[in-house]
Amino acid sequence: MIEVQNLVKTFHDRKKGEIPAVKGVSFTCPSGKVFGLLGRNGAGKTTTLRMLATILQPTSGTARVNGHDIHQRPAEVRRSIGYLSGDTKLYDRLTGRDLLQYFGALAGMHGDRIAKRIQELRETFQLDELLDKRVGKMSTGMKQRLSLARVLFHEPQVLILDEPTAGLDTVAARRLIDLIGDMGRRGLTVIFSTHIMTEAERICDEIAIIDRGEILAQGTVDSLCHRNGSGTGKSLEDVFIHAVEEVSVEH
């Protein structure tokens, strides 16, 4: 479960002064559910997810990830999460095996456990062709499979995925989204950010729309559509644009 309470993040810029990126965000992502954070570029999605992954320190507010407070027990938070960002690259000079062994070791796993885990993931991610190949020589699809294997390698209970389909073609993106949905069905708690409505509609149990660092709406796809008075026949995209434009007018 992920519980976010009034999370605030303000960056300081020497020329521009204080820049609020996240302004008191609160939401709850139940265990074993897929939670989508929908927002435009610069809405505050990445900053929010980075705070949940303890990569960034919140200015105020807090969150509990898998029962661990991000301020008080950041190491436990990191131990229980798998973090993947669409921008994230892998180490080109390592082979697939090197990479999995490296992240396994960083997660505190030992030799036998690492070898066993590679065997367990071999089939799901078709690792055979990746293990002895250098990352730099892999195709985008291969890298994506390896990235996912890396995220799941230490058996996290929570997945934090920041625009995981960024840069992927339609087919690869669809495959990845289905895989994320499958992880949710297997009992993992998944929070992922996207600005692609169809992805969110396809797998999310619950959605929060974020813009200018604030949560504008939250609920299931159906409830969001009805709550905004859109009536039937309106898509999530309509709801999203309506919510975002409303805030733009206010600003």
Next chain:
Amino acid sequence: MSTKAFAVFRKELVDTLRDGRSVFAIFIFPFLLYPAMLFFSSWIQSKNMEAAKELQVRVGVVGSEALPFVVDSLAAIQGVTPVPMTAVPSDIEGSGVNAVLVIPPGLSTALARGDSAKVELLYKDAENKSSAAERRVRPFLDRLDLMLTLDWARAQGAHAEAAPAFTVGSRDTSSKTEVGRYIAALVIPYILIFMITAGAMHTAVDATTGEKERSTLETLLATSATRAELVLGKVMAVLAAALTGAITGITGLWLTFSVIAKAFPAMESRTLDIAIGPDKLVMIFLTLIPVAVFLSATLVAIGCFARSMREGQTYATYVYMAAVFLGLGSFGEQTPPLKNFMIPILNTALLQREILTGTVQAAHATAAIGVTVGAAIIMLVMAVRLFSNEGVLFRN
């Protein structure tokens, strides 16, 4: 030049001129570098001259009865103490003198007869005090040569310009091994300093700034490893590269001058016998570790701070130049004051020189190692702090 090529040229120029680091490196740095080099080399030279003036040397005189005034003349030279001796010692330094002036018995008779004779100062160029003794005595030897030439000319009724049948001069008795040891003591500490810096530079920037540039940093920060563990791992990798660089550098030096040069007759004159005992090698390696940790941690800290590989390489180059400058300081005075052992990098080079010449002083060793270990710890803490500071890691 085509229009397109010119467009590229113009763009690159504008790009470079808008990069503060490039502007500094091209327009400002040279105006700082050369005065610094001039100041530094003048400082070393003046220190060496001061040290040379204060140096006291002992010159043995064998056969002084043939030229009784020699002892008094030598005593009149500042910083020279003549020591009458009955025979040429087999080990000059071991006999308590720094050089020996050998006057052959029956010199006056030989000169009167027009026989050949040789007045010779035996010294070792590879020994600091011995070569200093030779420099001090050399003007006197020139005067003696002139005086004996005139005496010979008078006795022979010949012109003084005619070639005399005797010589007055000095002879370097350093063995090949002693020359090798001397050069090794001078050069090895310096080579080690710049090799560890050069070896560490690329790895440090690649392991830190490279993570930012390759977008692998976030993934790393989201693992359960602590920031201190991550930094420590990176410093250890940089340290391994630095020490490997130092070892290969010295091996390369040894191979070139002791093996390759010997294999080619044309290079025979450039051969050196670099023979360093295993005890000294171990001590050199042990003293290298603290300074290598210090430099590795410094470069990792800089790498954490830099926003791009380009910026990181620029900063690392400044560290490299600073290290090279400080390493050059080890070419200075032979008995440096204790305060010089308080300056990281320079202190290690000086201590290694003392190790190689067998003149280690406990106070020097304690200061050099203590200061360097302290500096290494400070830089490690700083590297961890920078790596834990999101404002630094994610600044743009």
